[in-house]
Amino acid sequence: MPGTICCGSTIKRGILLKTKKVTITHIAEAMGLSPVSISRALSNQAGISDELKAAIVKKAAEMGYIKPKKHTPARILVLHQKPYSHDNSNFSYMVQGIELFLQKAETDYSIEFLDKDHQNKLILPYRLSRGFKFDGVILIGRFNLEYAAFIQEQIANLIFYTGYSPAYDYDSVWFSFLHAGYKECKYLLDRGHRRIGFIVDQGTYRNKEMKTGIISALEEHGVAVEEELFVQRDETLRTRLSKLISGGQLPSAFLCDHDFTAVELIRELQEYGIKVPGEVSILSIGNSEVSAFSLPALTTMDLNIDYSCRTVVATLLKRIAEPGKPAENIAILGTLVERDSVREV
Known part of the structure; x- marks a missing residue:
């Protein structure tokens, strides 16, 4: 048809207008083949002859087909320095909340306890010492600046959750x-x-x-x-x-x-x-x-705490997507809960 370019674009009065994205179904309809055959050819799977495979690849290129990128989940390391034996209940809620929102964000994550001795001696967390690679790290609690810099040499994207200090030049979420x-x-x-x-x-x-x-x-x-x-x-x-x-x-x-x-x-x-x-x-x-x-x-x-955990994960993922952004210090405001321990004078 005059004035038409395949399925991905149309010429109208000399202007190239984009239409909907070309899919495997579009290619299948154009070639009179099943979407399964097109998918196998574009994924270089067996079951399709080399000649037909080459024809499908050529047609896909002509129609402007772009192969979807595979979603690679972010890999996150969570480090904390408070043993569960010292738990005050809120600490457990913080760790569980971080884990929940990391799951909702479909990340791959690991959680490790790191004692003060490891910090003082600049010893790598276990998984880093075993060669695991991570896109970001969440530090729960107060870590000394020397150790934070040591970790950032291994994992560029770092955020503190609680334990805030004005000395930090890192992203941080804490309570006001x-x-x-x-x-x-x-x-x-x-x-x-x-x-x-x-x-x-x-x-x-x-x-x-x-x-x-x-x-x-x-x-x-x-x-x-x-x-x-x-x-x-x-x-x-x-x-x-x-x-x-x-x-x-x-x-x-x-x-x-x-x-x-x-x-x-x-x-x-x-x-x-x-x-x-x-x-x-x-x-x-x-x-x-x-x-x-x-x-x-x-x-x-x-x-x-629930909202703060969601904010930590979202801020770290934003840092991973935009490494050059300025550091953020996010202070979460509390909500007063009135019970029985206060009287009017």
Whole structure:
């Protein structure tokens, strides 16, 4: 027919217009053969004569047929440094969530525990030491920068999940403890609390962020920041609490850096005969299983772990597809879960 070029394009008024993609079915119809025969010929399988095979290949080229590329799944290595014996329930959810979304993305993946000794001695993870190749790596938790650089020499595409540090030049997904500290402190302020304490391991970056959020909320509401109410979570905790109680300086509420810290604090206060939330309100972070079973059940911040796991996998796959893109630091905001451990003043 004049003005027509095979099945893949048409000439109209001197302009070449693309039509639908040429398929095996189109070639079969054009040659009066079955799609199975065409498929065998184009895949160089047995059962088709060399002469017919050559004719099919020629016709496919004339019609503009492009052989579909085989999907090669991304190969992902997941490394974590927390033994399951130290599990706090949320860690298991993180690992399981990463695994779930790697499966949904149809990747090939391996998960390995890597202890601190391997990091300090720059020892390769087992599968890398055995010659396995990976397109990307997910590091769950805080890995030192020297080891991260060591791993990146083997696997170019790297992302951190939690364990964030401002020293990282890598993609990272973590939880915004700055936001959590601010939101929880404001929650207490809105309920009349003015003397607010913080039980915390102040050496970790996440808790420095949380402390900044708490102070920001206090200052915005014109409430004095009482640093003496920010108590280190260590062997001195009991002594500091005793002094606050005996001196009549116990705050009306405490924020805790973790659900387990809150449970420990409730036990300590109960030993002094102090009721929660009757005399002291308590908020925590994590929404782990223990928070719902605590007495009283804890008001806490859910970290949205499921969404964060999906974000980790999606961000790493984007990095693999676009290696030159700028690094991203994605902070997931938490959601407050109200239970029984806070009262209005």
